[in-house]
Amino acid sequence: MPAGVFPRAAVGLLAGAAGGLLLTWLRVPAGTLVGAVLGSAAAGNAVNAQPHPLQRRVRTAGLVLIGCVSAARLDGESLKTLGLVALPVLTGVVLLLALNAALARWLMKRHQLDPVTAVLACAPGGLSELSVLAVDEGADVGTVTVIHLLRVLLVVLVALPGLVLLLSRLP
Amino acid sequence: MTGAGAAPGLVMLLGLACAGAALGRLLRLPMWPITGSILGAATAPLLGLGGVAPPGWWSTAGQLLVGAGVGSMVGRNFFASVRRVSLPGTVVVLAIITVGAGIGVTLAVTGVLTPTTALLGSVPGGVGEMVAATAGLGGDSGLVAGMHLIRLVVVLSALPWLLRWARLRQGEGE
Numbered sequence: 567m568p569a570g571v572f573p574r575a576a577v578g579l580l581a582g583a584a585g586g587l588l589l590t591w592l593r594v595p596a597g598t599l600v601g602a603v604l605g606s607a608a609a610g611n612a613v614n615a616q617p618h619p620l621q622r623r624v625r626t627a628g629l630v631l632i633g634c635v636s637a638a639r640l641d642g643e644s645l646k647t648l649g650l651v652a653l654p655v656l657t658g659v660v661l662l663l664a665l666n667a668a669l670a671r672w673l674m675k676r677h678q679l680d681p682v683t684a685v686l687a688c689a690p691g692g693l694s695e696l697s698v699l700a701v702d703e704g705a706d707v708g709t710v711t712v713i714h715l716l717r718v719l720l721v722v723l724v725a726l727p728g729l730v731l732l733l734s735r736l737p
Numbered sequence: 738m739t740g741a742g743a744a745p746g747l748v749m750l751l752g753l754a755c756a757g758a759a760l761g762r763l764l765r766l767p768m769w770p771i772t773g774s775i776l777g778a779a780t781a782p783l784l785g786l787g788g789v790a791p792p793g794w795w796s797t798a799g800q801l802l803v804g805a806g807v808g809s810m811v812g813r814n815f816f817a818s819v820r821r822v823s824l825p826g827t828v829v830v831l832a833i834i835t836v837g838a839g840i841g842v843t844l845a846v847t848g849v850l851t852p853t854t855a856l857l858g859s860v861p862g863g864v865g866e867m868v869a870a871t872a873g874l875g876g877d878s879g880l881v882a883g884m885h886l887i888r889l890v891v892v893l894s895a896l897p898w899l900l901r902w903a904r905l906r907q908g909e910g911e
Contacts, residue, residue: 575809578805578808578809579805579806579809580805581805582801582804582805582806582808582809583801583805585804585808586797586800586801586804586805587801590797598797598800598801598804599800599803599804600804601804602800602801602802602803602804602805602807602808603804603805603807603808603811604808605804605805605808606804606805606806606807606808606809607808607809607811607815607816610808610809610811615809617810621806621809621810622806624802624805624806625770625802625803625806625807626758626770627802628798628799628800628801628802628803628804628806629758629768629770629771629774629799629803630754630755630758630770630771630774630799631754631774631795631796631798631799631802632771632774632796632799632800632803633754633757633758633770633771633772633773633774633775633777633778634750634751634753634754634774634778634791634795634799635791635795635796635799636775636778636864636882636885636886636889637754637774637775637776637777637778637779637781637886638750638778638781638789638790638791639868639878639879639882639883640779640782640879640882640883640886641782641879642782643879644877644879644880644882644883645779645782645883647877647880647883648880648883648884648887651844651849651850651880651884652887654844654847654849655844655858655884655887655888656887656891658837658840658843658844658859659887659888659891659892660891661836661840662833662836662837662840662861662888662892663891663892663895663899665832665833665836666892666899667899667902667903669829669832669833670899670903671903671906673825673829674903674906674907676825677822677825680907681900681903681904681906681907682900682903682904684903685896685899685900685903686896686900687822687826687829688829688833689892689896689899690833690837690861690888690892691861691888691889691892691893691896692771692864692889694771694799694800694803694804694807695768695771695889695893697803697807698768698770698803698806698807699768699893699896701807701810703900706818707807707810707811707815708811708815708816708817708818708819709818709821709822711807711811711815711818712815712818712819712822712823712826713822713826713829713830716823716826716827716830717829717830717833717834717861717862718862720827720830720831720834721834721860721861721862722862725834725838725860725862726857726860726862726867726870729838729856729857729860729870730870730873730874733852733853733856733857733874734874736852
């Protein structure tokens with residue numbers, strides 16, 4: 567590995583942390599993740615950062631931490647109810663996966679995206695997980711990340727306030 | 738459980754998540770860092786650690802690490818991609834949100850779940866925001882988190898098959 571690869575990779579990662587903290591402080595929706603991606607991408611391009619094992623280790627540590635936080639939200643009572651409604655919930659997820667396939671086919675045919683990028687861009691998964699998967703699978707990471715950023719922003723800024731307004735008016 | 742007394746529980750929770758991730762890697766689970774850690778940490782209630790709540794900065798730290806790691810790999814095409822895929826991306830996103838909301842309405846209308854839980858658990862958005870909104874509306878936030886976890890684990894497990902299918906379709910088309 568040529569000299570200077572580690573410091574450049576570290577600069578990109580630190581700039582990502584700074585960007586994430588800045589957008590969190592500014593209370594931008596999903597700002598932590600968005601700011602970290604933007605900060606790291608901008609600084610990485612500026613210093614011409616090259617791939618380094620440190621970047622993969624940092625992503626893995628972050629995913630384990632997110633998995634831990636997500637699972638801790640479940641308590642015994644919720645797990646019991648979840649068991650009762652698992653079948654209809656799973657049916658809904660299967661429907662979303664079918665939509666995933668149809669939309670990916672549309673992106674491949676109409677917009678000439680490669681199959682891996684198209685499938686990952688339309689997958690109804692999490693932004694963090696799919697961005698990491700895009701890196702691992704050799705997809706166009708920019709395209710996958712941009713479409714999932716759009717999804718999170720539209721849900722948080724448009725769909726969620728609409729749903730909260732609607733649900734708070736229900737008897 | 739919060740404060741200094743919660744520290745041993747938190748260490749155990751993190752240990753379970755790491756053990757789950759390590760096992761997931763061994764078993765070649767798709768996206769083992771997240772699927773493995775979720776399954777590992779989900780065993781906490783079975784070990785009497787059900788009330789352990791990680792501090793808020795754990796989530797922030799996780800997102801910073803993932804975001805910085807991903808951002809460092811996106812390359813020069815990232816900012817060009819923003820312009821290029823904004824329009825088709827919006828179509829894709831609107832379709833996903835509409836179908837997700839439709840599934841939520843179906844679950845509510847058929848009486849499977851309350852409207853709040855059904856809708857906020859079915860729209861594929863940011864899990865943290867959906868869970869927080871559910872808590873604010875007096876719904877079952879744990880259940881909503883569970884619904885999003887099911888979606889995440891099932892989608893990540895199904896993606897290798899979907900990717901294989903897409904590659905085959907493209908191979909047939911060429």
